[in-house]
Amino acid sequence: MTTSPAGSVESQLRASVAQFAGPARAVATGIVGVFGVVATPGGALPLAFALLGLTFGAGVADVLAGPRTSFALSVLRAGAVCAAQPWLTSVPGEASLWAVNVLTITAITWQWEHPPRLTGPALVALLATGAVTGPGSWLPVVLRVVVETVLARIAYVVLGRSAARTDAARAGQAAVEQAAALSRDRRRREREYLALLHDTASATFLAVASGATTDPAAVAGYAAHDLAILTGGEDPVDLEAGLRMVSTGRSLPVAAVWDPVPQIPASAALALVRAAEEALRNAERHSGASSVSVRLAPVPGGVEVTVADDGAGFDPAQVPPSRRGVRGSVVERMRAAGGTAEITSRPGAGTTVTLRWSGEAPDSAVESAAAPRRTHA
Secondary structure (H helix, E strand, O other), rough: OOOOOOHHHHHHHHHHHHHHHHHHHHHHHHHHHHHHHHHOOOHHHHHHHHHHHHHHHHHHHHHOOOOOHHHHHHHHHHHHHHOOHHOOOOOOOOOOOOHHHHHHHHHHHHHHHHHHHHHHHHHHHHHHHHHOOOOOOOOHHHHHHHHHHHHHHHHHHHHHHHHHHHHHHHHHHHHHHHHHHHHHHHHHHHHHHHHHHHHHHHHHHHHHOOOHHHHHHHHHHHHHHHHHHHHOOOOEEEEHHHHHHHHHOOOEEEEEEOOOOOEEEEEHHHHHHHHHHHHHHHHHHHHHOOOEEEEEEEEEEEEEEEEEOOOOOOOHHOOOOOHHHHHHHHHHHHHHHHHEEEEEEOOOOEEEEEEEOOOOOOOOHHHHHHEEEEEEO
C-alpha cells in the first residue's frame, strides 16, 4: 500500500480509498463471475464453476486478508480467467468478456492500493497471458485496459494532491490564528507590564512622599523588591509586608487581620499587593465608606486577600470599559499572575474584593501555621 504524508485530510482520503478498493474489487469480480458462468458454453461449466470458486475465494481475501495476500490472489484470479478464455468465450473469435472485465476491474482498483512499480509488471504479465490465450485480436482490449488504468491513476493522484492542498491551507490558517493569538497575548502582557511598572514606581514614591515609609533601608528594600519583580524575579517573599505598606497612611481607617501564610513567589506577591492597593484606592475614591478592612488568610495551596468596605456599593456589570481600575489593575493583573479576582457588590451593600493565588506552598507554611493571628486597626 502506498504511504501518505501526515496531513489529516490527505491521509484520511488515502486510507479510505485503500480500504474501499478490496471490497469493491471483490463485489465487482463476483458479479462478473456469476454472469460469466451464465454465458459459458455448457461443456465448460465445470471449469467455469471452478473459476467462480476461485473468484469468491480471492474476494474473501480482498476483504479480510492483508494487501500482499489480496494482491497475489488478484493476480491468480485474473490470470486464471484469461488463460481459460478458449473454453469460456461464448462468441467464437472474440475475447471473453469475463476476462476483459476482470482485468479492467483489477487494474483500476490496484491503483488505489499499490504503487505502479508493483502493479505495472503484474498488469503487463496479465495482458500478455490474455493476448496469448485469447481468440481474436487483443490489441483493442490492451489499449482499453491501459487507458482506464492510467486514468484511474491520474484521478487518484489528483485527489491526493487536492487533499494535500487542503491540508496546507488548513495548516496556514492555523498558523495565522496562532500568530494572532500570540500577538494578542504579547500585547496583553505588554499592557500588564506597563501597568505594573507604573504602579510599582508610583507606589514606592507615594510611600516615601506621604511619609508612610521614611527608613532609607526600608525604601531600598522596596525598590530592590520591585526591581526583582520587573526583571522576572521569582524568589519567595513575605506578602504581609507588602500589604502592610499599602494599607498604611490611607485616608480611610483600615482594619487589618493578618493570618499566618507561607511566603509566595515575588511576582504573585506583587500582583496581590497592587490589586489590593487598587481596591483600597477605589474604596477611598468612590465608595463613600467610613472604613475598610483588609484580611490576609491562607487557602489550600496558596493565599487569599480580602478587601471589604461598608460604602454605597455598585453594580459590577455596569462598569464602563473605559474604567480600567477594576478590570485592568485587579482582574487582569491577578489572571496574569495565575490567580483570580472576585468582586462582590451591589448598590447600598458595600463592596468586597477577594483575591486568591494558589501554588505549591513551601516548607515555611508548616512553621507559619503555628504562629498566632495578628490584628491591626
